[in-house]
Amino acid sequence: MIRIINNSFTSYHKLQEGKGAGYARWAKNFNLKQLSQTLIYLEENNLLDRSVLEERTASVTAQYHTLSANMKSAEQRMAEIKVLQQHIINYAKTRDTYIAYRKAGYSKRFLLEHESEIILHKAAKQFFDEQGLKKLPTVKSLQAEYTQLLSEKKAMYADYQKAREDMRALQTAKANVDRILGDNSLTEEIETEKNR
Structure with a gap:
């Protein structure tokens, strides 16, 4: 995995903090290794053109989101189904x-003897009214929908992990390329810091 390249600005500050020539x-050495890893990654994935890299990064990021x-x-729907199932079961019982x-x-007197059951029944009825449910779905149909959502989620998860991994690698490579090619402000900040 490639990481963001330490820039010379960071190195300059570390030297000011008392780090010696060994740190420099x-x-x-670390920056050169990271640079070579970035270049290898870009070559392996045919991303040497900056516009292609930016386009690919944007598309993979959009896919991830x-x-x-x-x-x-x-x-969220699975959680809603669980709550609805529980209220249907409480209502039926x-x-x-x-x-x-x-x-x-x-x-x-009857209320005192069966208070917990009556409270559960009223809570279930109130939930159905708040949800606007006139006809209750069956627990079996809810379980089938839940199972389907769970299998879809599991299928999406592999794609999600790959998209996240690709997105991180592309964003890191893009950040490294931006630091190497396009960020002159770092050099200006170092010069300003030296002149103080």
Whole structure:
């Protein structure tokens, strides 16, 4: 994996902090190794043209962000399904108790005996009303949707990892190329620092 090349500005500051000539030699050697790794990467991937490198970096970054958004969307829907399933199960388990509570004329004594079940039933009913659900989906259909989303997410994950790895490598190579070819401000900052 290639890393950002240490620039001479950083080396200059390290020398000012008391680092010796040994550090300067090490930094130059390290920078040359990083430069060679960057050039090898660019040659292997046919990215020697700067515009091609920038275009490829932008497309891979966009692909990464799209995959990331799709995975987050699937995760969010899976969480919604889990909550809905739990409310449906609670509603089904407590339905008979709530019907008996209504038939008892909303008796306080009945409420005290079955308080937890009635609270669960009311919470489930409130959730369905808030979601605007008139007809409840079956737990089986929700489980099928959850399984499908999970398999899609697993399939996307391999592409997501590859896109993330490619994006990081391309962004690092692009940053190295930008430092080598296009950033004259570093040299100006060093000269300004020397003149102080």
